[in-house]
Amino acid sequence: MSYSDIIDSSISLADSGVSRANFTVPLFVSTNTVLTGRTKLYSGSSALADMLTDGFVTTDAAYKQASAAMAQSPRINKFKIGRAAVAESVTDAFNAILAEDPDFFGFCFDDRDAADIRSLAALAETNRRLYLCQTAATEVLDGDPGNVAEDLQTSSYTRTALYYHDDDTEYLDCAALARGLARDLDAPRGQGTWAGDTLAGVPTSSITAAQRATLHGYSVNTYEERRAGRKIVREGTVSSGEYIDTMTGLSWLEVRLLEDLDVAMHGNPDGLLMSQEGIDALALAIRARLRISQQNNVLAPGWTVSAPRYEDLSASDISNRHVRTFEWDATIQHFIHKVSVKGRINI
Numbered sequence: 001m002s003y004s005d006i007i008d009s010s011i012s013l014a015d016s017g018v019s020r021a022n023f024t025v026p027l028f029v030s031t032n033t034v035l036t037g038r039t040k041l042y043s044g045s046s047a048l049a050d051m052l053t054d055g056f057v058t059t060d061a062a063y064k065q066a067s068a069a070m071a072q073s074p075r076i077n078k079f080k081i082g083r084a085a086v087a088e089s090v091t092d093a094f095n096a097i098l099a100e101d102p103d104f105f106g107f108c109f110d111d112r113d114a115a116d117i118r119s120l121a122a123l124a125e126t127n128r129r130l131y132l133c134q135t136a137a138t139e140v141l142d143g144d145p146g147n148v149a150e151d152l153q154t155s156s157y158t159r160t161a162l163y164y165h166d167d168d169t170e171y172l173d174c175a176a177l178a179r180g181l182a183r184d185l186d187a188p189r190g191q192g193t194w195a196g197d198t199l200a201g202v203p204t205s206s207i208t209a210a211q212r213a214t215l216h217g218y219s220v221n222t223y224e225e226r227r228a229g230r231k232i233v234r235e236g237t238v239s240s241g242e243y244i245d246t247m248t249g250l251s252w253l254e255v256r257l258l259e260d261l262d263v264a265m266h267g268n269p270d271g272l273l274m275s276q277e278g279i280d281a282l283a284l285a286i287r288a289r290l291r292i293s294q295q296n297n298v299l300a301p302g303w304t305v306s307a308p309r310y311e312d313l314s315a316s317d318i319s320n321r322h323v324r325t326f327e328w329d330a331t332i333q334h335f336i337h338k339v340s341v342k343g344r345i346n347i
Helices: 047-054 061-070 090-100 114-127 138-142 148-154 172-181 209-217 244-266 276-295 315-319
Strands: 027-031 039-043 078-084 106-109 130-135 160-164 222-225 231-234 304-306 327-329
Touching: 027 061, 027 090, 039 047, 047 061, 047 078, 061 078, 061 172, 078 090, 090 114, 106 114, 106 172, 114 130, 114 148, 114 160, 130 172, 130 244, 138 209, 148 160, 160 172, 160 222, 209 222, 244 276, 276 304
Parallel strands: 027 078, 027 106, 106 130, 130 160
Antiparallel strands: 039 078, 222 231, 304 327
């Protein structure tokens, strides 16, 4: 039984449905004949060597994806390799992986085809996952009507982040996903912006100011060399224009809140009484999670929680054992991306 069967939860921007562990474990999918199942978990300092032992070679897309991910700092501790069958559509591959192993949040495919990116973006939205992808398409760079970036933006996708990179054989998307998911949202001050990241081992793309404006206008992320040779990701957004950290933070918050309420209701083997005491216990769990979210830089200070009173519940809700409705209000924690300065010197 899923949490949604017994806990009615709503967050205005988005919701999510993954387990505790896998907010930090990316999935990298490519066509391969090495794996017999649809996914395999690799972990620790021997992860890449273990892939070679399993039969992957250094020229395989799966190995290149994993290498790009493991080159980042801070570095993820685990990743999953996903298998798409030969001649299988990305839709069939994603659905087969999801059916066998739904325990993942962020994922990349090695496919750069515009139609496949559109399909995977739709699947990420429907299945509440985070999809990072990249394109070198000139029609995106030039802003031609009907390009894939325009389509993703028009669809207001909140779970797809598209990056421009001028070399399809490199795996900027996997590097960016691994760098982003290395942020531990369960740790104090664990949240951070995905803009400004430096991606080890990934060359930058040389673009003009006009091309940058076109790409950012479509909410396409870029990886560029700035002054003093520093390489950074700009702007850290999903296709809707919302920031990636906002979407990952809200996904994390809903999952943790559902877990907390489940523990509050079922942690006692005899259950939680339908009483003011029981309602207060649920309100305490909600406030505790929002407090942790503030400490972890997911939410800004100033959140509020409103809890129902037992005496105000309807007889029908009491007989149906349904407490409604807890309401909370909060502001996402934002990060500084730009600054304007004016100075004056008096002689």
